[in-house]
Amino acid sequence: MKKTISLMICLFMIISVFSSCQVVKVQGEKTDIDLDDIFTDNNISVPDPYESENTPSEESTTTDSGQTVPPETTTVTTTPPETTTVTTTPPETTTVTTTPPETTTVTTIPPETTTVTTIPPETTTVATVSPDTENKDDDYPYYYDYVAGNHGVINGNTIYNHNATYFYDIRENAKQYKANTYSALWLGTNENKKPTEVYSPEKALEFASYHWNDGLDLCAPFISRCLRAGQISAFSDSSTGLCMQLLDSGLGFGQFLPINEDRTVTLPDYAMPGDVIQVYCPYEGLMIHSLMLRQNDKDGHMMVYCHNFRNDGSTTFYVDELCYDDDVFTNEVFFYHFYNEKDKNLPKEVTDSKTELILFENEGYCLKEKYNRTAAMKYAADNLYDGLGMLGAIHLSDCLVAGGIPVYYAQGNAVFFQLMKSRLGTAQTVNINEDGTINLPKNAKGGDVCFIYCPYDGMMVNSFLIKSKDKNGKLIGYTVDLVNDGKKAFVADDYCIGCGSELPKAVIFSFK
Numbered sequence: 328m329k330k331t332i333s334l335m336i337c338l339f340m341i342i343s344v345f346s347s348c349q350v351v352k353v354q355g356e357k358t359d360i361d362l363d364d365i366f367t368d369n370n371i372s373v374p375d376p377y378e379s380e381n382t383p384s385e386e387s388t389t390t391d392s393g394q395t396v397p398p399e400t401t402t403v404t405t406t407p408p409e410t411t412t413v414t415t416t417p418p419e420t421t422t423v424t425t426t427p428p429e430t431t432t433v434t435t436i437p438p439e440t441t442t443v444t445t446i447p448p449e450t451t452t453v454a455t456v457s458p459d460t461e462n463k464d465d466d467y468p469y470y471y472d473y474v475a476g477n478h479g480v481i482n483g484n485t486i487y488n489h490n491a492t493y494f495y496d497i498r499e500n501a502k503q504y505k506a507n508t509y510s511a512l513w514l515g516t517n518e519n520k521k522p523t524e525v526y527s528p529e530k531a532l533e534f535a536s537y538h539w540n541d542g543l544d545l546c547a548p549f550i551s552r553c554l555r556a557g558q559i560s561a562f563s564d565s566s567t568g569l570c571m572q573l574l575d576s577g578l579g580f581g582q583f584l585p586i587n588e589d590r591t592v593t594l595p596d597y598a599m600p601g602d603v604i605q606v607y608c609p610y611e612g613l614m615i616h617s618l619m620l621r622q623n624d625k626d627g628h629m630m631v632y633c634h635n636f637r638n639d640g641s642t643t644f645y646v647d648e649l650c651y652d653d654d655v656f657t658n659e660v661f662f663y664h665f666y667n668e669k670d671k672n673l674p675k676e677v678t679d680s681k682t683e684l685i686l687f688e689n690e691g692y693c694l695k696e697k698y699n700r701t702a703a704m705k706y707a708a709d710n711l712y713d714g715l716g717m718l719g720a721i722h723l724s725d726c727l728v729a730g731g732i733p734v735y736y737a738q739g740n741a742v743f744f745q746l747m748k749s750r751l752g753t754a755q756t757v758n759i760n761e762d763g764t765i766n767l768p769k770n771a772k773g774g775d776v777c778f779i780y781c782p783y784d785g786m787m788v789n790s791f792l793i794k795s796k797d798k799n800g801k802l803i804g805y806t807v808d809l810v811n812d813g814k815k816a817f818v819a820d821d822y823c824i825g826c827g828s829e830l831p832k833a834v835i836f837s838f839k
Contacts, residue, residue, distance in 0.1 A: 502695040503609075509676060510691065512583075512747040513574065513754040513834075515683030522577040524559045526665045528601025531557030535619055535632035539639045546617040549634040550603060553619055557601065561785075566605050566614035567740045568785030570661055573603060574685050575756075575782055575832075579665040580677050583607065583688035583748075585658065590645040591628040592660055594620065597672050603663040604631060606646055609692060610655035612736055612745035618644065659691065685756070686747065693750035696732045698838050700774030703730030707792040707805035711813050714779075714791035714806040715824075723776065723790045726805070730774070739787030743778055743834070752838040756780075758831060763818040765833050767796040776836040777804055779819050783828035789819070793835075 534556035538549070547569050551562040561576060563569040574581050579602075586592055592604065598620060606616040618631035621640030630640045638644060650657060677684050706729035712722040717737045724735040724742060734745045747754055752775075759765055765777070771793065779789035791806035794813065801816035810818050822829055 503692045504695055505690070506693045506750060507690045509687065509689050510750050511676065511680075511684060511687050511753055512750075513581075513684075513686035513756075514680075515577070515685050515756050516758060524576070524578065526554075526559050526578055526601070526667075527557045528599065528665065528667070529557075531601050531619065532621065532632075535621070536639070539632045539634070540637050542634075542637075544634065546633055546635045550617040550619055553632070554603075563785050565785070566617045567744075569603075569617060570605055570614045570663070571740060571780075571785035572782065573663045575780070575785070577683070579663055580684055581661060581663045581686040582674075583659050583686075583691055584662050585690060586646050586660060587628075590648065591626075591643060592646060593627050594623065594629050594662060595664075595674075597670060597674075598623075598629075598662070598664060599667060599669065602665060604629065605661040605663075606657055607659045607661050607744075608650035608655060608657060609659070609748065610650060612741035612743070612748065613738070614661060615651055615657075616647075682755075691748065691750070693748070694732060694734075698727075698751055698774075699729075699731040700838065703727060703792060704774050704794070704805070705729070707794075708813075711805060711807045713808045714789045714804070715808070716788060719790050719806070720787075723792060726792045727776075739778060739790045740785075742790060743787050743836070746776065746836050752836055754834050754836045756832055756834050759819050759833055763821065764816045765802040765819065766800055767793070767802040768835055768837070771835050771837045775838055777802060777817070778834045778836070779830055780832045780834055781823040781826065781828060781830060782832065783826045784823065786825075787834070788823055788825065788830070 531553045535553045538552065543549070544552075545564075547566045548562075548564050551564075551569055554561050559576065559578065561569060561572040563572060570581070573579070582595075584592060584594065594602075594604075600620055600622060602620045604618040604620060605614040606618075607613075608615045616633070616635065618629075618633045618638075620629055621632055622630050624630055624643045626643075628643050630642060631638055631644045632640045633644075646657060646660065648656060674687075674689075676687050703726045707726045710722070710725070713719060714722070716739070720739045720742050721737050724737075727734045727742075727746075732749065732751065734742060734749060736742050736745065743754070746752065755768060755770075757765060757768060759779075773793055773795045775793045777791055777793050778787040780786075781788045789806075791804045794803045794805050796802055797816050799816070803813070803815065804811065804817040805813055806817065807813050819833065820830055
């Protein structure tokens with residue numbers, strides 16, 4: 328009897344432990360429990376429950392009535408079917424696999440981010456605005472409200488950089504006629520100018536041959552990069568600014584040439600590869616396209632490197648009929664020739680000139696009107712104004728119109744070229760004294776025009792009508808600012824308020 332009780336206790340313990348193990352499985356938790364270890368630790372021998380289902384235990388007992396009683400271990404057989412319910416959890420866990428497809432949708436982001444590459448083309452389109460008429464406020468934001476040099480100006484950099492406006496009613500009334508005679512348009516100082524740079528046309532042309540199709544910039548900066556490759560410092564985003572820098576460099580001379588009826592251009596026989604050509608707009612008084620000579624075709628017409636309608640110089644170049652902005656016909660180009668050892672047959676006007684000849688023409692279009700000096704000076708005296716930048720150019724234009732000539736534009740360079748091309752006088756470069764005063768040339772007088780030139784920007788930054796000269800021969804101008812009052816000798820700014828460079832030169836235009 329004691330044996331029977333002991334055996335029953337033992338079996339009860341086996342069933343309890345086995346059942347607890349099944350509970351662990353039902354909860355779906357992963358465990359490293361080893362049943363053999365458990366029962367070994369408790370010195371318990373584990374029988375096979377499935378064998379006990381059909382095989383009586385060797386330890387079976389006999390009741391008092393003599394009947395054999397099988398062990399109660401057969402109840403253990405109900406637990407294996409219960410464990411089969413555990414298999415339902417793996418399908419539930421497989422539903423988690425739906426997340427990888429969802430995460431793969433993130434791969435659509437890279438194509439969206441690649442659309443950001445459309446920004447550079449958009450920004451390059453801003454450069455299609457003519458550099459001669461664009462507003463550069465964003466380039467110099469610190470000049471918005473300031474007092475600089477002689478000027479107290481609000482939003483001064485807009486004024487300095489001219490947001491040019493067209494005046495069709497004035498310029499369209501200009502009466503021009505064709506002149507087939509020589510005219511000296513711009514003279515340098517009386518000093519023998521010795522350039523500090525030496526131009527290498529071979530290097531400039533080599534650069535142009537590799538970069539004519541790189542699409543990086545517009546015409547003027549492309550030609551500027553070619554010139555930099557040719558080891559000179561002239562550089563401008565503006566064709567007119569580049570023209571002014573070349574004329575001031577002392578490396579050669581400029582000349583206006585006619586455009587042929589078939590829109591080709593025939594250059595003089597002293598033209599050399601590496602020389603610069605620019606298309607001139609007579610209405611604006613500005614250069615609107617920049618080119619570099621590669622060679623001539625069999626008929627002697629120029630073939631050029633350029634951007635904007637890019638060209639590799641392998642075909643004859645045809646000039647556009649109209650200016651880009653105002654639909655006025657183009658009829659001339661500006662040609663700049665660099666001095667070199669191979670020069671032959673240079674024009675006598677250049678070789679025989681006692682004063683450095685910067686710019687001339689043998690034929691061109693001239694104004695027919697006559698200049699009324701007295702009327703221009705009266706208007707200037709009654710309407711004194713600061714000669715700075717755009718506003719100064721407009722005020723000067725108003726003075727010239729009052730004097731009976733239709734020279735008008737809101738940009739100093741434009742007014743300057745219109746005056747030179749009028750053939751009503753000649754321009755001459757003079758040096759600004761250390762104290763900022765200007766010695767008035769002997770051939771200049773009241774009613775003539777003074778321009779202050781910035782060599783870095785290639786721009787006339789200040790322009791006004793001349794009043795007279797003081798007892799020391801110093802120029803007095805019809806201009807007022809923080810320093811000048813239109814009564815005593817004019818004092819120029821020490822530096823350009825746009826770029827900060829020194830202002831060493833002025834240009835005086837003297838009417839005949």
